[in-house]
Amino acid sequence: MGSFGKVLLSFRRLxxxxxxxxxxxxxxxxxxxxxxxxxxxxxxxxxxxxxxRFVLAIFLTFLTYLNLTFYDLxxxxxxxxxxKLSSTALASFIGxxxxxxxxxxVLSGTSxxxxxxxKAGVGGGKILAIIILxxxxxxxxxxxxxxxxxxxxxxxLQSAVRIPFGSLKAIGIASAGIYVLYxxxxxxxxxxxxxxxxxxSLPGRTFTLVxxxxxxLDWLLSAGVLFMLLPPEIVYLEVLGVxxxxxxxxxxxxxxxxLGVFEALTIVILSPTLQADTIVAALILFRIxxxxxxxxxxxxxxxxxxxxxxxxxxxx
Numbered sequence: 001m002g003s004f005g006k007v008l009l010s011f012r013r014l015x016x017x018x019x020x021x022x023x024x025x026x027x028x029x030x031x032x033x034x035x036x037x038x039x040x041x042x043x044x045x046x047x048x049x050x051x052x053r054f055v056l057a058i059f060l061t062f063l064t065y066l067n068l069t070f071y072d073l074x075x076x077x078x079x080x081x082x083x084k085l086s087s088t089a090l091a092s093f094i095g096x097x098x099x100x101x102x103x104x105x106v107l108s109g110t111s112x113x114x115x116x117x118x119k120a121g122v123g124g125g126k127i128l129a130i131i132i133l134x135x136x137x138x139x140x141x142x143x144x145x146x147x148x149x150x151x152x153x154x155x156x157l158q159s160a161v162r163i164p165f166g167s168l169k170a171i172g173i174a175s176a177g178i179y180v181l182y183x184x185x186x187x188x189x190x191x192x193x194x195x196x197x198x199x200x201s202l203p204g205r206t207f208t209l210v211x212x213x214x215x216x217l218d219w220l221l222s223a224g225v226l227f228m229l230l231p232p233e234i235v236y237l238e239v240l241g242v243x244x245x246x247x248x249x250x251x252x253x254x255x256x257x258x259l260g261v262f263e264a265l266t267i268v269i270l271s272p273t274l275q276a277d278t279i280v281a282a283l284i285l286f287r288i289x290x291x292x293x294x295x296x297x298x299x300x301x302x303x304x305x306x307x308x309x310x311x312x313x314x315x316x
Contacts, residue, residue: 046285048281049281049285053228053232054228054285056228057225057228057286058289060225061289061293061294064221064290065093065096065097067217068092069092069093070214071133071134071137071218072089072091072095072130073085073088074133074210075129078207079126079129079133081126083117083120090116090301090305091113093298094112094305095112097297097298098111100295101291101295113130116305117130136211137211137214138215139215140179140208140212141211141215141216141217142175142215142219142248144175144215145215145216146171147173147179147180149172149237149240150168150169151173168241171245182208185202186203186208219244222247222290223239223240225289226243226286227240229281229286229289231274231278234274242266242270245265245269246261246265247262249265262283263280263283266283
């Protein structure tokens, strides 16, 4: 193993401790901010969210999970897995709700996909390829969108997004650079890559653009849910910028659903613009609408699917 490999291995060993550190700091920030308000203060702020915006948040959540189906749909078509649309949609919905709420995607969303796709007759190699393509789709959209947003419109966001590490434009340039580099590789690299005697090919430019479009729509819709739950005086681009940064921190922590990390960073960034109790009320509703309600539905669907599968096997 070369020096780079040793550094990479050391970094991977530190990741669990990084997650613990992020979670600990986040809990401290949440306790500090929430200590200023009573439960009744926050409850009153929850009640101030207009019914129309609440309904729109639910509708955008539905569109978000509907759009997530296309992650699995294009990936399964790419690897040649012949699946019904209903099977793909079910595996996608349950897989994503599990990974979003439980965290540790390898043990949650990945396991669910192996179970559901396996029952549909898809081989393990193809299931793994679908999962890898899903990861790729997700991050392609993140780097493309954050590259555009933070590079072209940092002044619009800077009033709301006040971060203690460098400028937003630097983050945007780095994200755009990663995306452009990847696009260059898939556009001009025609030969397969070889690692330890195994070869693999990256998707082409057209497929990559489709992946990017689906993922960007995912980020836009998800941020729209939070935007609908916040006061109307804050603009969508500000919420989108905050959402990208906070979600990235939450996902990097590997804490289930980014719990605490996402909320804490959102409060820190938005508190100069909005009252903390208003932000907390919106985040509580967001957590219920975007995470917990879909998770409850997916648990019911997963249970029904398992029951029907076992019943059909017992009847054979």
